[in-house]
Amino acid sequence: MGANLILQSRMEELGLTQDELARQLNKALLQITGRPGEISSRTIRNLLSGRHSRPIGRTCAALEHVFGCPVEELGFSAPRSMQRPPEDPVRRRDFIASTTGTAAAAAVPITKHRRSVGMSDVARATASMNELVAADDRQGGHTGLAAIALQGRSRVLELQQRNASDRVRRALYALAAEYTTIAAWSCIDLRELDRAQKYLHESTTFAGLSQDPSTGMRVWINMAMLAYQRRNWTEQLAAAQAA
Known part of the structure; x- marks a missing residue:
């Protein structure tokens, strides 16, 4: 034995x-x-x-x-x-x-x-997300980057359909929030602010499902920055307070 x-x-x-x-x-x-x-x-x-x-x-x-x-x-x-x-x-x-x-x-x-699905799947998806962040730092946001970020989000959400522990599910939702935020900031660089707002609202949903405070904080900070660009001072203050 x-x-x-x-x-x-x-x-x-x-x-x-x-x-x-x-x-x-x-x-x-x-x-x-x-x-x-x-x-x-x-x-x-x-x-x-x-x-x-x-x-x-x-x-x-x-x-x-x-x-x-x-x-x-x-x-x-x-x-x-x-x-x-x-x-x-x-x-x-x-x-x-x-x-x-x-x-x-x-x-x-x-x-x-x-x-x-396990944490190794989460690690691979995180590595792909980090590559997008690095690309955004080098080139700024563009249409192709937003599309790739949304594809990454789709792959992460597909993983949610398999057997997984609660820990893995929360990590996948956090990644979905991060991928969606990258797409949002590409839209901001393209001055497509309405699309950016839509994606950030979706990010808040995924961040809530992740139950991860740091992910939620980053999404609300991004919401505050977008509200500043749109000169929506009330929403900027509310998002900053939420963060």
Whole structure:
């Protein structure tokens, strides 16, 4: 019996504590079975210690749902009820040949595991954002930079659709706010102040969802600076006070 270092590594990658993983697994069981799970942090400790190297089927299904991979890739042995028999390649070829692509898609739904999102994904998105900030420092804002910033925001929001810990979700929302702010300042340089105002309002929403005070402060400072450029002194004062 040895500690499950693979599971420990994946939890660290996703920013999951033992309590958070237990909550995620119970949430997954509710989605899968319609009943809330009863997994506790003690269960997680047993999984990490190696005491439970072959979890029961319900727990395995929840683990696969949260991490987006078979339990074998998490360092566990699947129970017999979940072991996947090898597929007969001849039967598979016969099936594909006997159906059209549309009919096959309609008759046989294909389920894919979606990889969970972790702090390494956040780090990559942050590095891309920092490159945009550096480009803005060198060249100032322009139409292309605003478009790239909005594309970065879209990619970050797409990551929100996958399994993630609360910590990762908050970090992704903070990045969405930062990307949107970059787009706003490109619009300011282009003197498209109405678009800039729209993007900064969107930034305040993402900053609120991030629950990160420093991100919120930066957005409100930007709002105050834009209000100054528009000579809206009342809004400038309110934004500065909010910051």
